[in-house]
Amino acid sequence: MATLNVNGKTYQVDVDPRTPLLWVIRDSVGLTGTKYGCGIAQCGCCTVHVEGVATRSCSVPVSSVQGKKITTIEGIASGDVLNKVQKAWVDNEVPQCGYCQSGMVMAVTALLKSNPKPTDEDINSSITNICRCGTYQQVREAIHAAAKA
Amino acid sequence: MNDMPKFDRRSFLVGVTAAGGGFSLGFNTFASDAMAADATPEVNAWVVVKPDDSIVIRVVRPDMGQGSRTGLAQLVAEELECDWNKVTTEYPTPGQNLARKRVWGAMNSTGSQAIRSSQEYVRKGGAAARMMLVQAAANEWKVPVEEVTAANSVITHKKSGKKTTFGKVAEAAAKLEPPKEITLKNPKDWKIAGKSPKRFDTRNKVTGKHMFGIDTVLPGMVFASVRDCPVNGGKVKSFDASKVEGMRGVKKVVAVGETGVAVVADTFWNAKQACYALPIEWDFGPSVNVSSASIADYLKEGLTAEKAFIGNKQGDADAALAGAARKIEATYAYPFQNHACMEPMNATALWTENECKVWAPTQNAEAALAEVIATSGLPAPKCDVIKTELGGGFGRRGRADFVRQAVLIAKQMPGAPVKLIWTREEDMTHCSYHPITQCKMTAGLDDKGNVTGLHMRISGQSIIASLAPERLDNGMDPATFQGLTASSPEGAFGYNIPNVLIDHAMRNTHLTAGFWRGVNANHNAIYVESFIDELAHATQTDPLEFRRKLLKPKQFAVLNAAAQKAGYGKPLPKGHFHGLSSMNTFGSYVAACAEVSVENGNLRIHRIVGATNPGHAVHPGMIERQVAGSFVYGLSALLYGECTVKNGAVEQTNFDSYNVMRLDEMPKVDVIVMPDFEFWGGVGEPTISAAAPAVLNAIFAATGKRIRTFPLMNQSLTSA
CATH class of the missing domain: 3.10.20.30 (Beta-grasp domain)
Incomplete structure (x- = not known):
């Protein structure tokens, strides 16, 4: 137990x-x-x-x-209010199939907590999740959007 | 047995033709058994309007991320003239489709068909529903229907000033005869389609609520882990269930057909632990000595074999080559690849003596249902498939092998829903792989450098021979010549060369070949577009100018658009070089211009501009994402994609040995969507074909080195 x-x-x-x-x-x-x-x-x-x-x-x-x-992933929003990463993901319409996106959102939420304004290089080295649909460009844009929010 | 329409299992596997003509509108079934949870009758098969004016649009083509759920709803809503903000969608099941004589037509999302093959009848479905709603209002008001208009879910009679809403007349509309003549809008007048509204499903994907197949939970559910023979064509000799039956949570050890064994347990982890601890003795079958090297030799022989199927013959290529002032030759090789969907194959099956239901992430629910009917031993009306969300598809989920396994296991656990999940290892080693091919290109030039003849010999696997041999045309697989035929609405060879011979020496292997996003166009484009680039350089002509002389106009238009946007021919940062490619496939014209640098043998893809003319652009925002995603899929394949064979088995078992592109390698992508409204082409796949050759041609520009064997990870890019 x-x-x-x-x-x-x-x-x-x-x-x-x-x-x-x-x-x-x-x-x-x-x-x-x-x-x-x-x-x-x-x-x-x-x-x-x-x-x-x-x-x-x-x-x-x-x-x-x-x-x-x-x-x-079920625990990062406050009730119906999405956290800023989830919100940036919705605003930028990041997901395609969506299967990898729980992990992406969790990885990025943790990244922004330790590094609130990551550079592209920071993003490259810390977000290594695989997305087969190929949403990487939207992921990068949404990370920067969330960092500004 | 029963009076259901007959359909055969294989016909749904291919999908491409299943989605074509032959399906007639079935509006005569309106108002029968609406699926909406409440008792609201449907206006017709595509549209339900509820009393509160909310609209339910039926979408039958799976959305695996490409956006067809939103795009198809846009097309219906456009003609329906409804309030887009009140639209939701629902999926009928294939069982419901079958029971209603396939009123919704084909249910597959394969071959980039979802929009283009159903656009006409879904638009007519929306228009017919609007006409019936308007008629119902006109009847109520006792005014001529010609004086009544609909917009934004509101119906208006201007003369009398009367107004009502769709929801108020929907019940009356549902009782009307469907219209016989339907005129569709000119797409240039679209207000909902052709725009980029938010897709329906994003929020659930960032909150963990989007329910994929693997997330299916049913009361009393048990879990299964399976191991199928590591060598395709082999089978199980014996297994010793007693060794694992006492392990934690294990409920049963079962044979899965002749080729596999599964363990059923209380959790997936317990099932997997026991399955991988289970002693299995295999009969590896006749292919146990096959290796990548033996396959390569076998294909190489085909490059010069006398007999080959002819896919495109214009003029006399042999004579042109014999009389050429100069001959240029090159040989290429393209490997097996796995789709590697992020969600491994899985299905949940419930079997009793009276029914069999399967919850599955499938790209082709009707093929899955056919498999359920064939495997369950139950009549068609007792079977159904509930399509869940899909964690990627890429062609892999058009097959129903995992559905069959789930049913075979569930039959041995009557009354208990069984969730079968493949491990990543099982998924990697039991794919229907991207076909393996080699290609020999030979061109003849006259003394002025004009291309007088071209012979393209492909040697290798046929997907149709693997998955649907009865569809071969006198032994030939026409799909092999994707993008290479003389003329075809699906895509034709783009170059005006007077003497052309394109042929295929079919050399099938024991590994199953399958539809892998982009399909045969992927390697065909690499061969043609690399070789055209070789010819341009051999004649010291700029690759864009070389293509301008030879390409058909629509093809050159997309290429030129990509090149111009990328700044082709203008100064680039030091060490950066451009490469070009274009292709006509899945009915669309696509092109790419890549910008790369190669420093100390290290490739960096800085930017890639894609241009696509899909004829009609239903949701330009999602087309941009599909193009960007296609670059990732195609470049992952170019950089890393390779499944090798040893002792008959695939060697790559997980992402540590089958690498894919990650965010740090993602180039900046710009997309030009340039529909000309003259045809309907696909979007999800065509750009993959343009990705790799553009980068390869840029690598040549940077290094003088022509890479002809893939993937790049096996090659040195140090300058020649």
């Missing part, structure tokens, strides 16, 4: 302690906004925040995040 704090709520989950956080969030907690893409921390679809730090949840055993503050 593991105790998890996800989006401010406490969950008791009965899983193998080695289970990746991703699958606990999706199948045990029941929040499906966090996506499976590769399982080896390559693509970033599964990005969540652990104590505010962008973390690829497919490669983190649930035992290592017990008692830590976990935030998923």
Whole structure:
């Protein structure tokens, strides 16, 4: 049994302690906004925040995040009010299929917290999530828009 | 068995022709069984108007990010004259379509067909609904229908000053006969279509609420992980279920046809752990010794083989080459590639003795339904497919192999919904891959440098032979010649060369070939556009001027537009060079002008300008995004895309060995959308073909080095 704090709520989950956080969030907690893409921390679809730090949840055993503050894509808006990254994403119509965008938004939200005005170079080195639809140009524009907001 | 219209499974796989003519408007079924949750009757199959004036538009072509949900709704709304702000959409199921004699026509988003193949009948659907609503108002007011107009969901009789809304007359309209004659608007007068309204689905995609197939949750659901034989054509010899049956959460170990084994468990992770711990003995089958090298040799033989299927023959290329003052030759090779959709293949199936339902992210819900009917052992009316959202498609999700597996597993778990998810490893190694080909180009020049003859010999795989062999034309795969035929509305060879021979030595491999976004045009464009560039340089002619002399006018128009916008011919920053390409495919004219630098062998793509003439532009904003995304997809393929074969199996298993382009490599993209209103072309795929050759030609300009074997990661770009 593991105790998890996800989006401010406490969950008791009965899983193998080695289970990746991703699958606990999706199948045990029941929040499906966090996506499976590769399982080896390559693509970033599964990005969540652990104590505010962008973390690829497919490669983190649930035992290592017990008692830590976990935030998923479902937990970054304030009610119906989107956070500034989500808002920039909507205003710039970034997503195409949308599958990678939960991870993108989580990675960018964390980036802007540590680096409120990132340069293009900062963006290049910190946002390494894969998007196969090819929304990168809109992602970059929306990051700059969110930084200005 | 039953009196449902017959359709065969394969015919939906190809889609391209399924979407063509032959489908007639089925407005006679209006007002029967509306799907809207409340009891509001539909005006016709495409339109439901609720009493509060909200509009539900039926969209049947899957939106996997390309925007067809919004674009198709725009076309209906344009003719309906409704208030766009009150429009929502819904997807009928293929079972509903079948039960209503395919009133909605084809349901596939493949071949860049979603808009262009259904634009006429969806516009007519919107117009017919408007005419019925207007007629209902005229009847109520007892005035001639010619005096009544509709705009923004409001119906007006100017003479009497009477006004009503769509919602107030919808019920009466639903009871009317549909109109027989429908006149569509001139697209130049469009107010909703041709503009770029916000797409419907963005907010859900940034809040985690967009429900992809993998997100399906049903009461009592269990999870499955599958392993299929690593070598295509092989099968399972035996497996020892007892070794994993005691593992945490495991419910059952089941055979999946003859070729695979799945573990069903309480969570996906537990299913996967047991599936990968399960001892399986494989019979790898006849292709266990196939390697990339053996495939390359096999294709190489085809480059000079005597027999080949002819796709384009004008004049006498052999004679022109024999009599040429100068002959130029080049040989190219293009690898297998995986679509690598971000959402791995998955489907959720519920099977009982009485019904079989599948929730699936599919590009072709009817092909998926056909697979469900064939696999479930149940009659068609007892089966259905609920199309979920799609995490990418790129052609991969036109197939229904994963749907079949889900049903095969669910049949062994009666009454329990089974969510089957492929691991990325399973997805990477069980694709229908971009076909592998080689190509030998030979051109003859006269003493003035004019191209007098061209022979293009393609050797390699046929997609149709892999996926739908009954569609071969006397053994030939016409789709191989995508963008290369003498004339075709889908796309023709763009160059005026007097003597041309383009032929295909079909050399199929044991790996399944499939429709991979852009399809055969991808490599065909690389071969033609690289070689044309080689000819320009061989004759010391500027590549744009060289093409100006040879290209057909519509083709040159897009190329010239891209070149001008990119500043072609004007001074560039030091070390930067331009490269050009163009193609006519999926019915559209596309071109690209790339600006690159190569420093110490390191390529940097700084900017790429795309121009596209799709005939009609329903949502220019989304076309711009499709073009930019096509550059990413095409350049990822050029830079990194390669699946290699060892001992019959694909070697790349995940994004660590199958790299793709990331944000740091993204060039600045500018897009020119230049519809000429003369035809209807596709948008989602054509630009991919233009991406790679533009960059390759720029690399040559920068380095003097002609790369002819792909991907670039295997090549040195150090100057020649």
